[in-house]
Amino acid sequence: MxxxxxxxxxxxxxxxxxxxxxxxxxxxxxxxxxxxxxxxxxxxxxxxxxxxxxxxxxxxxxxxxxxxxxxxxxxxxxxxxxxxxxxxxxxxxxxxxxxxxxxxxxxxxxxxxxxxxxxxxxxxxxxxxxxxxxxxxxxxxxxxxxxxxxxxxxxxxxxxxxxxxxxxxxxxxxxxxxxxxxxxxxxxxxxxxxxxxxxxxxxxxxxxxxxxxxxxxxxxxxxxxxxxxxxxxxxxxxxxxxxxxxxxxxxxxxxxxxxxxxxxxxxxxxxxxxxxEEAECAVDGLALISGRQLADTHTCIDHAKPHAVSHQMHKCIVGGSAHAVFNGKIKVRQDAQRTDSRQSSRNLLLTSKAHVDTKPQLEIFADDVKCTHGATIGQLDNEEVFYLQSRGLSETAARNMLTYAFGAEIIERIPISSLKCQLEQTVLEQTTTQS
Amino acid sequence: MIYQDSRLLLEVRGLCATVNGTEILKGLDLTVRSGEVHAIMGPNGSGKSTFSKILAGHSAYEVTGGTVMFEGQNLFDLAPEERARAGVFLAFQYPIEIPGVGNSQFLRLTYNTVQTHRGKEELDPLEFDDFVREKMKLLEMSPDFLERSVNEGFSGGEKKRNEILQMAMLDPRLAILDETDSGLDIDALRIVANGVNQLANKDNAIVMVTHYQRLLNYIVPDYVHVMEAGRIIKTGGKELAFELETRGYDWVGVEHKAATRAAV
Structure with a gap:
């Protein structure tokens, strides 16, 4: 070996x-x-x-x-x-x-x-x-x-x-x-x-x-x-x-x-x-993994010219002893004035062995730009779980629903309804079996 | 309303509770019978919201003493969801937003879950749609509430209306309204109160937790309780609320201390 x-x-x-x-x-x-x-x-x-x-x-x-x-x-x-x-x-x-x-x-x-x-x-x-x-x-x-x-x-x-x-x-x-x-x-x-x-x-x-x-x-x-x-x-x-x-x-x-x-x-x-110039992109992603899976997403959004817009939301839902990686680079070149760039990396860990590495990276060489980025890693919010329980859902059902909702926010952006339904079903099944 | 043939719903005796080691409730007593409307008032930090969350089963609070019986059953034997199914409902002061879950999907799931546990029929999506739209009229809610994510982007008033809508659907025996008037303008307050009044009947009871007397102009209580430092220190009729409105809370505490000293 x-x-x-x-x-x-x-x-x-x-x-x-x-x-x-x-x-x-x-x-x-x-x-x-x-x-x-x-x-x-x-x-x-x-x-x-x-x-x-x-x-x-x-x-x-x-x-x-x-x-x-x-x-x-x-x-x-x-x-x-x-x-x-x-x-x-x-x-x-x-x-x-x-x-x-x-x-x-x-x-x-x-x-x-x-x-x-x-x-x-x-x-x-x-x-x-x-x-x-x-x-x-x-x-x-x-x-x-x-x-x-x-x-x-x-x-x-x-x-x-x-x-x-x-x-x-x-x-x-x-x-x-x-x-x-x-x-x-x-x-x-x-x-x-x-x-x-x-x-x-x-x-x-x-x-x-x-x-x-x-x-x-x-x-x-x-x-x-x-x-x-x-x-x-x-x-x-x-x-x-x-x-x-x-x-x-x-x-x-x-x-x-x-x-x-x-x-x-x-x-x-x-x-x-x-x-x-003036180009626009929205780059969204969801990794939903469990067991011993590893899912790595590396993105690089390169603002080469002025007045371009980029929005990015990347989410990971990690169960089992799985490992998710996100590396999101935003480059704003010297020429790319008036760039509008927004990036968010949100990660949900379902187990104590689940692992995520997230690395938002901003490289800005222009001085008149609007760039925001942020990353969060967490577990389900206990207040949210309690809210659903207080409406009669079991703790498991409450956790499943919140996990599903976390992923569905990305799936919802797919403009093809049958595919969206199909993938929502996958998320539902995955989040139900993981608890 | 106080009825002759009312049943005992909730009996709280000497309830003590802590959060993160700090004692919040220090021997609270309260009896609620069917048909009654109670208001629990008191200054900030007196333990009003803690009490309502403990009744609903929030895990952040540790019960360190006393008993709570709900319809003859020890409430602390029940998980939060079991309390909801048994007929305890808490309208939250700050309802949670759940982006990604449609309101109608959420409402139907909670309704059907509770119905199943009560041995009643579930409703399919079409039947549920008719059912919920009927209930929404009670709160003057437009049908597009159903299409949105749960509470996401709702105004304060819309969130509170959505809470009372859930109360209307789940048909609780005991509804606890935690600061339901906070963040409401006068029109929203009127609508929400009107909804609550229509839901009140001789088989259920309402406990309003509120800082201000304003709500009580719209939902008239049978009993007003004043809470201070984790205990109910005075109980009266609706006129007590007016007195609190003009005189504040301090005098109740002073009177209570004097009475306690006299008793010793």
Whole structure:
């Protein structure tokens, strides 16, 4: 056994083993991008507790698992996955262990809107993809993003042309079906000037053994575009989930995101948002974990230009001997005068062994800004419990209701009612079994 | 109102209690019969609110002596929720806000929980909606109260109305109103008092804990008790409240001390 925090030699090489078998892309720049990513994987190492950005999150367990890329894809029927469908989101791309499943998908190619697998976009959309794919994510310094990019093949591609509003939400469903498999989900969303779209990025599992999801999402909002991004991480209980998401907001664009993390043994979500003039974002999150789960959310909201607004509310509900981590960096650059930024990290510990590390971080280089942040860690308020008991609810029912309410405040911000109900039900069940 | 055939509801004898080691109640006696309206008045710090919270079962207070019988049952044998189901209701001075829980969902859950324990039928959401809207008329509440989170963003008056709405739903035997008049403007006070008056009947009883006489113009008590230093030191009819309003509390204490000395 190696000590915690140390990484088995040869781990990254073993992950890269399947990479040369990827089909060559007709796009030379894409092949070059992958090659560069392979090279970066060779140069980088797996982070350990000694890395500042990973000091609360021990992923040595991950590196002891022999994950390999998917060898044979499992053919699923709609009936197998129907329970994951979201009523309002008829537009759907399904990926099984990272591989695009056309028979389960119902994309769009209509009046310039594209919701398709990346390969299908090479013809009509290659020129618009190139400036963004692999450019928004800083994979050169991030070994997991580099690995994902090295394996870049199937990917969800969403292109919304100028001034078009896509009425129906888009559901990107990533399904894990096999144990010991590593998959590399990838999304690219390009919202052109004045366009609007709602996207649900959803990670689910049909099995309970260990597997590894290593995802990268890139979202570009051109001037005045609006994107609603809902991210649901409900992986299997033994899964490893590491994801990087980079969002770039051009002038006066608006990005609303709600991300929830319920699943996985160990999960890490890095979200980087960069804002130009007058851009606005709301970035909200909920981690609801128990048992021995670890859920880590690292966000960086970068105010690069003046007059931008960012609001963030991140909540963790931690039961069992689980461990939640939140690191929320707000950067306000010298040029970003009149920035309005508000951040709040609220954490609820349900047991004496539950653990949370929260670290709000403000880096302000402009002098005329309005920035507030705060963090709280606590247990349920006894006065609130007493109030509910005095109305006839048992102490357990009272605690469940308050725990549920704590989480529901984030879930309520999801603008899709069937998904909201589904997730509220999950919160209800989780908070009921934990007491 | 005092009825001939009333039943004994609450009997408090020599109640002593501490919070964080400090003695707050020092031998409190009180008897409440069905149909009666009681007002407990007294200066700040006399133990009025402590007494109401102890009746509801708040765990921060430790009972160190005395007995409380409610309808022949030892109240201290019951957990707070069991007291609520048995018919004790406390309207809070500062009702708690619960963001994330819809008022209607909360009201229905509490109603159905209490109904089930009383061996009565639960109401489904549609039936409950009719039921609660009827009760809301009593308090002149607009239906959009149901859509909001419990007490979140409610004004002081709205919170108090929501408390009395819960009283109306849960149909308690003993309703304790803790400073229900605080933070109410005159219109809200009238509405809340009117609601309480309509709920009072010969089978239940109301104990109002209040600092001011104002509320008693609207909910007329049968008995007025003056509390000081953890004890009830004087009991009278509604006219005692007027006397307190004009003369303050000090004279009651002086009179009580004189009487105690004379007895020794």
């Amino acid at each position: 190696s000590a915690p925090g140390t990484i088995n030699a040869g781990y990254l090489e073993s992950l890269l083993a399947g990479q040369p078998h990827l089909p060559v892309s007709p796009l030379a720049w894409l092949n070059a991008l992958r090659a560069e990513a392979v090279e970066r994987v060779g140069a980088l190492t797996v982070p350990t507790l000694r890395d500042e950005e990973w000091r609360f999150t021990d992923i040595s367990l991950l590196t002891k698992m022999p994950f390999h890329p998917v060898r044979t894809t499992i053919s699923l029927q709609a009936a197998d996955i129907g329970r994951f469908y979201i009523e309002e989101a008829a537009t759907r791309l399904v990926f099984v262990d990272g591989v695009y499943a056309p028979q389960l998908s119902s994309g769009i190619t209509d009046s310039g809107v594209a919701v398709i697998n990346l390969e299908a976009g090479f013809g009509a959309h290659a020129a618009v993809i190139e400036p963004y794919l692999g450019r928004l994510t800083e994979f050169r310094d991030n070994v997991f993003a580099a690995l994902n990019t090295a394996f870049l093949h199937d990917a969800a591609l969403i292109v919304v042309p100028r001034d078009i509003s896509v009425a129906v939400p888009v559901h990107l469903l990533f399904i894990a079906t096999q144990k010991d498999v590593v998959s590399y989900p990838r999304c690219l969303l390009l919202a052109e000037s004045g366009s609007a779209v709602t996207v649900i990025e959803d990670y689910v599992s049909l099995q309970e053994d260990a597997y590894f999801t290593n995802a990268v999402t890139e979202i570009a909002l051109v001037d005045n575009a609006r994107v609603n991004h809902i991210r649901v991480q409900r992986e299997g209980a033994k899964a490893f989930h590491i994801a990087n998401c980079a969002v770039s907001l051009a002038r006066a664009s608006n990005y609303q995101s709600v991300s929830v993390a319920f699943g996985a043994r160990i999960s890490r979500y890095n979200l980087n948002v960069q804002l130009a």
